[in-house]
Amino acid sequence: MEIKNYSVTFDNRQLSKNLNVSFSTHKMNIIMGANGAGKSTLLDFIAGVGPKGAVGEKVGIPPYQKIAYQLQQVHFFPTLTVAQTIDFYSKLSNRSDSKSYENEKSVRNSLLSPIWHTKMGQLSGGERQIVLTYGQCLLDKEVYIFDEPTSGVDETNAPLVLSMINDLVVNDHKIVIMTSHHSEQLKQFNLNLIAL
Numbered sequence: 001m002e003i004k005n006y007s008v009t010f011d012n013r014q015l016s017k018n019l020n021v022s023f024s025t026h027k028m029n030i031i032m033g034a035n036g037a038g039k040s041t042l043l044d045f046i047a048g049v050g051p052k053g054a055v056g057e058k059v060g061i062p063p064y065q066k067i068a069y070q071l072q073q074v075h076f077f078p079t080l081t082v083a084q085t086i087d088f089y090s091k092l093s094n095r096s097d098s099k100s101y102e103n104e105k106s107v108r109n110s111l112l113s114p115i116w117h118t119k120m121g122q123l124s125g126g127e128r129q130i131v132l133t134y135g136q137c138l139l140d141k142e143v144y145i146f147d148e149p150t151s152g153v154d155e156t157n158a159p160l161v162l163s164m165i166n167d168l169v170v171n172d173h174k175i176v177i178m179t180s181h182h183s184e185q186l187k188q189f190n191l192n193l194i195a196l
């Protein structure tokens, strides 16, 4: 999977010019770069949701229906409980429960179970992030894109969340692309680092 000759300009400001990126099928793809470097914008392009005015060739990138994309700003229904939110994701998925892995079970049992009946609107920012990342991992897609999935998640919980995401690559052979500002959290994983 590749992006070739990707360029984007906003208000006469050239953000990216003729960028070429190859994505690994057997390592997590991590896009790193300074604030405003264009990481989220590139994710939007890969996911097929924008940005206007971006050009580039997509090679081997599936249509948007086969892509799970978690935006940086977490979106949720504040009056649904965690249980109802996860049920919502499960209903969007064709995945069978038998494909549940240890890290996913650990997130559910240790992180989600204490807040299972709490409304999404009552959770902390980090808790919401964990619930929605867990939900994304339940979907049955070819490509999973996460924009800073550990933003707001504490140092103890972040490795578990990242291990759950890494399982998508290692166990399910899916393509994972994410942005991160936390290289130290990712050291233990097999990575394809993409610097913007």
Ligand SMILES: Nc1ncnc2c1ncn2[C@@H]1O[C@H](COP(=O)(O)OP(=O)(O)OP(=O)(O)O)[C@@H](O)[C@H]1O
Binding pocket: 010, 011, 015, 033, 034, 035, 036, 037, 038, 039, 040, 041, 042, 051
């Ligand atoms: N629709 C738009 N119109 C004008 N400028 C935009 C638009 N979308 C993004 N930008 C600008 O492009 C730059 C890159 O934005 P982007 O969100 O991709 O950065 P980022 O690398 O993800 O940053 P961060 O690490 O802070 O999340 C920013 O300066 C942003 O203001």
